[in-house]
Amino acid sequence: MSGFPTLLYKEVLRFWKVGTQTIGAPALTAALFLFIFGHVMEGRVRMYDTVPYTAFLVPGLVMMSMLQNAFANTSSSLIQSKITGNIIFVLLSPLAYWEFFAAYVFAAVVRGLVVGAAVLVVTLPFVSAEFRHPLWVAAFAFCGSAVLGALGMVAGIWAEKIDQVASFQNFLIMPLTFLSGVFFSIHSLPGFWQRLSHFNPFFYMIDGFRYGFFGVSDVDPLRSLAVVAGFLVLVSGFTLALLRSGYKLRH
């Protein structure tokens, strides 16, 4: 039998055991965002002409939390294992590089989905959100978390110190998620920034995810899914190549 289910289980158990930090904290952060932005903006703007701002904000916050936590799951697990040296237990096992990849990324998806559900639970009482197309919701939730889980692996493999992972998170992941239309529709941006947003893959994750809720979006959801799936293939391929080469893991 393969060691993949055990590695997946271990990676899930790892974040589950510290759930206050890994699930509770992001849910609280999202609730605070909703409370503050909702309070300031509510009644001033309607998105897509019909959606109240607070309702518009919820899917964005859910997706943002999923993406950031999926990234945090793989990157922090890997860098901690590398620094403490216990990565050796996985490296000594007969697990193939692709099983290693799949276990870490699926665990990141589980973390993303659990955090997403937690954010929904704490924010939904304050808004009346709809689930027009639940399958689109699921597809973008899965793909988005998987992309960020794989990116977290790249960061975790590459980094040698915890602050290098933090830089990756603070200077790349955070800006890209914040500028992806969590808090606004890109149609409210000036032309240049609107065009630039189309080069941000995170924008398609959030826009497509939001389509699942309201049935309206800035971009055709099929196109968004194609972009996100394409990006997933690209990032996964890169991560798999790193793992296969043993880069910074098997010297």
Place this chain on the structure above:
Amino acid sequence: MPAAIELRDVHKRFGDLQALAGIDLEIPQGEFFGLLGPNGAGKTTLISVLAGLMRLDRGLARVMGHDVRTGYRAARRSLGVVPQELVFDPFFTVRETLAIQSGYFGLRDNDAWIDEVMHNLDLVSKADVNMRALSGGMKRRVLVAQALVHKPPVIVLDEPTAGVDVELRQALWEFIRRLNRDGHTIVLTTHYLEEAETLCERIAMLKQGRVVALDSTPNLIKRVHHLLLKLRLDGDLPHELLAFEHGSTADARVLRLRSYEDIERALSCVRRAGRRIEDMELVQPDLEDAFVDVMRRS
């Protein structure tokens, strides 16, 4: 029957450092084998190559006939490694740690064997304790247990008794000896040469990435062509014997002699000088002498 471990012309370089410079070694199944050498000789690198933690630049490495690169799954299933560093995962208890390690090897219902390993390493009372809360010695036991969860035919211990108290050391060797009697091949690196001398049937000595001596333990010791004679006299060492002086202990002088005939000559020297022998001890060479000799000559 394939060799437990087979290394052919193994090279490994880190930048300017040639860590392994052409290692050839074959360890048959069932042997208790020692890998000795000063720090930086390449022992841990060699183990890492076998375990797939490092990739060799040139040559061939096999575990139970399985190439560590092309047949890595079978090779790693055949190998249990106790790493030198005291590493652990702080998220889990002892039992969880062992169940997870077992699962990595695809073994799900392995509780009976895990219990047996824990029992043998005196870990049962700590089964549900978090790894963080264990003492260094206990963590070391868990490392040994982790290397054994998949019942590997070949077990490699990289300095397993560094910083370990006498009681655990003895219990550990008792257990490892039993595994060896049951047919497991044991490869051991240690700085405690008396341990290697009592445990290992055959020993390889490494220096600067090369095997500089490889023989059975008694043969390696036989190669040492000197004896040590400890003498406590009622006065100074006679002048003629100063050339043989090897060192001194708190109350005796130690002479290094080439043969038993030299003892007679030394004693007659003492007699001629009119000294009285208060105490005398002949020290047979041991593995440490062999080790120092080999390292000096190579």
